[in-house]
Amino acid sequence: MEKDQKLREIKLFAPATVANLSCGYDVLGCCLDNVGDEMLIRKNDKKQIRISKITGQDLPMEADKNVAGVAAKALLTALGESQGFDIEIEKNIKAGSGIGSSAASAAGAVFGINKLLGTPFSNIELIKFAMEGERLASGNAHADNVAPALLGGFSLVKSYNPLEVLSLPNLPELRMLILHPQIELKTKDSRSIIRQNLELQKAINQWGNLAALVSALYTKDYELLGRSLKDEIIEPVRSILIPYFDELKTLSAANGALGFGISGSGPSVFAMCKGDKTAEKLKAEFQEFYADKNIDFDLHLSKINSEGIKVL
Known part of the structure; x- marks a missing residue:
């Protein structure tokens, strides 16, 4: 944990996901392996969440209008943390494509910030913060994309209130x-x-x-x-x-x-x-x-x- 706290920046691959899988609307999803965004997150001294760069897609730079910014702020609010972060996003997943573009940004933001703060939350605890990005994107705070992005493999949302997410086995073939x-x-x-x-x-x-x-x-x-x-x-x-x-x-x-x-x-x-x-x-x-x-x-x-x- 101390090693993570000394980090000033982190670079991530934030994967695409497939939600619903026909029979599991809003509760089932899986994580893809070779399709995704790259994100660079670094600490700043301004005590602000800033979207400093986006390439590949025309998306809002204002943190309150960007799913990564909204998810990041949800995490910091829960911690009572005033540390600022700059977020760069290389969008390889097209917005509105149906393979978790907003989820990749939201999940990547909370994952990276969590690492830079010394990992105060588990990946499963990060889901609720990433869901706030999904709320901005779709009007509904669903977890069937952000959960597999954070946990990998197949995820099943057993309930939303309270939030309970289960990991399911992956089949290698x-x-x-x-x-x-x-x-x-x-x-x-x-x-x-x-x-x-x-x-x-x-x-x-x-x-x-x-x-x-x-x-x-x-x-x-x-x-x-x-x-x-x-x-x-x-x-x-x-x-x-x-x-x-x-x-x-x-x-x-x-x-x-x-x-x-x-x-x-x-x-x-x-x-x-x-x-x-x-x-x-x-x-x-x-x-x-x-x-x-x-x-x-x-x-x-x-x-x-x-x-x-x-x-x-």
Whole structure:
């Protein structure tokens, strides 16, 4: 701890995340391995949180309007700490992409500041501060992105009041293929179209799938995992906002993916695969399919990151 307190700056990799995973709206997410932002956080003598530099995206520089600044202030308020910090962010995750852009900034900020202050909080305790950044971004303080970013692997939010987050096992052969159509869907807008009342039978089906997914991770049952990636509640509403969603879902099934769904609030979609061979084949199929659709897109293929945020 004393060593951490002597640090003046820290450089981080803040990973992208996939939230919901079809059956776990607002309570389930996983961490990606090779997609993410880089952040540099250093102490300053001004007793202020300052966003000193942002590259890659046009985002607010005012700390009170930036998710990293809001999350950082929440942590310092809880500590009663007046130390100031400058935050630089290299945004490699596009805002509104559906793979946890705001979560990466918020989680990275509290992780880095916590390290520079001598680690007064555990990573799981940092979740509640990072959630304040999510509140600014989407109007809702959800944890299904910030939790896996901070904890790594798969995270399950057992409850929000009180906040209780559980880490689930990772399966080493899992691969996540992410296709991001270059259209922006703001989380606030994507949340606004969701129905607030559910049919009981659909709710029963949904929590059955969520429970089965948890069981599949513990028992290393890939086939059950695939059968659990079903969404009868959110996907039918949000999928209409994503170009060629049904065609991509059909392509995924035809090429051996375990499951396919919307990443977070979209427009990114994910295909979960077992092993590199299936994932690479599907990546080529996605590339070929989307190449002539007159929509710019990114493709990411990643393992599940069991570590979460990394010090560089």
